[in-house]
Amino acid sequence: MYSEITKFVDIDSIKFNEPMKNHTSFRVGGLADVLVKPKSEEEIINLIKYLKENSIPYFVMGNGSNLLVKDGGIRGVVIKISKEFSDFKIDGNKIFVSAGCMLSVIGKALLKEGLTGFEFASGIPGTIGGALTMNAGAYGGEMKDIVREVKVIDENGDIKILTNEEMEFSYRKSILNRKNYVILSATLELNKGNIDEIKDTMNEITKKRVTNQPLNMPSAGSTFKRPEGYFAAKLIEDAGLKGLKLRGAQVSDKHSGFIINNGDATAKDLLNLMYIVKNIVKSKFNIQLEEEVKIIGED
Secondary structure, eight states, X not given: OGGGGGGTSOGGGEEEEEEGGGGSTTOOOOEEEEEEOOOSHHHHHHHHHHHHHTTOOEEEXXXXXXXXXXXXXXXXXXXXXXXXXXXXXXXXXXXEEETTOBHHHHHHHHHHTTEESOGGGTTOOSBHHHHHHTTOEETTEEGGGXXXXXXXXXTTSOEEEEETGGGTOBTTBOGGGTSOOEEEEEEXXXXXXXHHHHHHHHHHHHHHHHHHSOTTSOBOSOOBOOOTTSOHHHHHHHTTOTTOEETTEXXXXXXXXXEEEOSSOXXXXXXXXXXXXXXXXXXXXXXXXXXXXXXXXXX
């Protein structure tokens, strides 16, 4: 049945029994039955319609920078919407961008045009699709501040245009967390700004990231969401867990909000360490941490 996929995407875009560790920033994860990298909106639409009609399970991902795939891998089809589908166009103060475009690429393009409002996202290592799904944010900004509308495929395989309000953005969430929609593209609306000031802000944010975060180690960024009224990293550090190791997994000794792969971790190692951190923080402060990283796959 998987061989039928070649009717909708080029054979060179399809990989069978693909190690997911090659597609996540954590560098862990078992085999996906099939991994497909579509190159156009038409390929994505036709592929998803085929999978739905044939009841083939599928999972849509971006750059894998906020994803933890379990060691047993993923059954069915993984659709990776990334650099192969990353066109964008700037028109005045708007940018029309495909779901697979990297945030860093968008940030550089907007800087050249002197458009401000995207600086917070320019250093996040993900795609526009992933950022919209989780309403990515940092340093005082988030995606909901700049989104005009989003083009998606809905549960029935139909195209829908969602307004900012219809995206139901909240802290690290959007309507996409509860609806099985797939993002195709988005229209962002920015403001005119001063190129030098925009560049200075981007450089300042980059400096903060490099100084405070373990960017040289495999991770999925901030592991836990910020509990209301608290900071996850401070709770973890105050619980005495900074630097805690479990085989190849470790609470970063540079930023305790990051759990990192020291080079030979399994997904199970990372998950067990998350479990330990959550339990100890709960027992000490009666606060339940919730993962920000998306966990999928089989044990």
